[in-house]
Amino acid sequence: MRFSLACALGALAVTSAAPLEERQNGSPVPPYVDQGVAIFSCTKPGTIALTFDDGIAGFTANALNQLRAGGHRATFFVNGDNFDQLRNNVPTLQRMFNEGHQVGHHTWNHPHLPQLGWDDVKAQMTRLEHEMIDLVGRYPTYMRPPYFEYNAETLAIMKGLKYRVIITDVDTNDWKFDTNASFNDFVAGLNRGGSIVLAHDVHDMTVNQLLPRMLSEMARRGLKSVPVGECLGEHPNNWYRYTKR
Numbered sequence: 001m002r003f004s005l006a007c008a009l010g011a012l013a014v015t016s017a018a019p020l021e022e023r024q025n026g027s028p029v030p031p032y033v034d035q036g037v038a039i040f041s042c043t044k045p046g047t048i049a050l051t052f053d054d055g056i057a058g059f060t061a062n063a064l065n066q067l068r069a070g071g072h073r074a075t076f077f078v079n080g081d082n083f084d085q086l087r088n089n090v091p092t093l094q095r096m097f098n099e100g101h102q103v104g105h106h107t108w109n110h111p112h113l114p115q116l117g118w119d120d121v122k123a124q125m126t127r128l129e130h131e132m133i134d135l136v137g138r139y140p141t142y143m144r145p146p147y148f149e150y151n152a153e154t155l156a157i158m159k160g161l162k163y164r165v166i167i168t169d170v171d172t173n174d175w176k177f178d179t180n181a182s183f184n185d186f187v188a189g190l191n192r193g194g195s196i197v198l199a200h201d202v203h204d205m206t207v208n209q210l211l212p213r214m215l216s217e218m219a220r221r222g223l224k225s226v227p228v229g230e231c232l233g234e235h236p237n238n239w240y241r242y243t244k245r
Helices: 060-070 086-098 118-136 152-160 179-191 204-221
Strands: 049-053 075-078 102-105 164-166 196-200
Touching (some): 060 204, 075 086, 086 118, 118 152, 179 196, 196 204
Parallel strands (some): 049 075
C-alpha cells in the first residue's frame, strides 16, 4: 500500500470504561486503546509489531512458517476479496489465531475510503465483519485503512464502529519490489525508533526475500515481534467481537 496520509497525526489515548456492546468471549480488560484516532507507534516500551496487509493469499503460509520458526507473532490486516477471497483461505486464517497472531480488518476489497460515502464505508467494514463471523466466529476491533488514506469523516465512522485505526512508523515500501531498498527502509525505521512495521504477505519478494532479512536483522538486535494490540498494551479480550451488529 502506498503511504499517503490524508489528515494530521492522530493522538493515541486510553479510556477508562468499555461499552456494553464490546463484551466478547470473556469480559473486556482495561486499559482500552482509543477508537477512531490514527495510531502510528507502539506504546509499550521495547516492543515491535510486524504487520502484513492485503492477504490472505498464496504466500501467507510461508510467512507464517518463518514467523513460527523465529518465535514471532504478527498482525495480519486481511481483506474479504483482494488478491484472493478470504473464504478460500479459512485454514490459514484459523492458523493465524492458533499460532498467536492478531487478525485485523483491512476493509472488504481495499477501496480508497475517502472517496466513498458514509454508507459505503460502513458497508466495507460490516461486510467483512459478517464474513469473519460466518467463517471463524469473530471479527477484529483493529483496522488499517487501505493506502493509509483517511480523513476526518473516515475516522468518525471508525469511532462510531468502535475501531482502533493502525497506521505505521516503519514502512518497508515493499510494493516497489526492490528488496535492498525495502530492507534499508526497514533498518532506517528501526534506527529511528520505529515500532509498527508495514509489509505485505501477498508478494513473493516480500515473503521469500525481504522477510528473511528482516527477521535476521531483528534477531541480531534481540527483537521479537508481538501483535499490535499487545504492543499498545491492550488485552487480547479486546481485539475481537463475537456477534454481528
